[in-house]
Amino acid sequence: MPKTPLVDVKAQYEHLIPAIQERIAEVLDSGVFILGPNVRAFEEEAASYLGVPRTVGVANGTDALVLALDALEIGPGDEVICPAFTFYATAESIARRGATPVFADIDPATLNLDPEDVAAKVTDRTRALMPVHLFGRVMPLGELAKLGVPIVEDAAQAFGAEGVATTGALSTFSFFPTKNLFALGDGGLVAATDEELADRIALLRFHGSREKKNFEAVGYNSRLDELQAAVLHLFLGELDGWNRARREAAARYEELGLGELCELPPDEPGHVYHMYVVRSPERDRLHEALAAAEIGHASYYVTPLHLQPALRYLGVKEGTLPETEKAAAENLALPMWAGIPVEVQERVVAVIREAAAVRA
DSSP: OOOBOSOOHHHHHGGGHHHHHHHHHHHHHHTOOBSSHHHHHHHHHHHHHHTOSEEEEESOHHHHHHHHHHHTTOOTTOEEEEESSSOTHHHHHHHHTTOEEEEEOBOTTTOSBOHHHHHHHOOTTEEEEOOBOGGGOOOOOHHHHTTTOOBEEEOTTOTTOTTTTSSSSEEEEEOOTTSSSOOSSOOEEEEESSHHHHHHHHHHTBTTBSSSSOBOSOOOBOOOBHHHHHHHHHHHTTHHHHHHHHHHHHHHHHHTTGGGTSBOOOOOTTOOOSSEEEEOTTHHHHHHHHHHTTBOOBOOOSSOGGGSGGGGGGOOOTTSSHHHHHHHHHEEEEOOOTTOOHHHHHHHHHHHHHHHHHHO
16 A cells, blocks of 8 residues: 555645646746735735735744734733643744743643633733634634733634634734645745734834835844745635535544544534544554554644743643643544545544554
């Protein structure tokens, strides 16, 4: 049997290669590569798609987070509450601004922030909340909004998910090639519900300048380039279909009986399954079986952020975030992409079933 990847990015865009080549040729012919018409067109269409006044294209998802915090003037002495069960960039962006990441625990069913624990962590130094819409599942933000603290949504894994960018002051996205909406390289986006904040992001992404002559702030060099914007503009038209295909694949895993063998991610409207992540106390044994069958798989955030070496200075001890640590020990991502073949999913379930039978 051929090897099965965890994510097959090329399978999603292969039928679009002629159109991609045409878009790239148009950019090459124009000679305009930075902050040109493709970036403007993509920003406008992304804003319309997300239902926000404005979006600003930036170099990558991590820069999007840093720029969002900078726009809110968050810095030394400030605290930002976020999960520890997420990619390092979430907390890294807070620390990069000189602020302090404060970790709250997660809800065991959704793997998103537990609103009650967030509320318990708020102090007079809390300047922002940074929930993560993990693995494509949107966290309802109503309870967090009641706390009266600005919300920066880390939506890197959830472009196209229902409800994203509707509550936070700023929402950030990554276009890393494995994301639901992906570029052919790095790229990122900040969505703003406030035009003034959007202006600030646009200023900061270009060295704090509007026209490269006068510099109003100490900014960054973080711009989405024309080539990536041209491709993203094309891919945005495919996104809803891709996300429907991901939801169909998630439903198929359940139909194949996977829920008899491990804990499935609870479905809900709008979940776009950036990754399909199950849970099992026998996770390591399933790893071995999948590896032997050459089936791509992964476990995410196995060392949660509060236990990462670079963040040990925060003094958060092991055992402080019990649901986070349990999820880190049990989660297992299985193959998922738009258009994943039925026979691939059947084989994944068969291998897991055989491993479960051996254990029994």
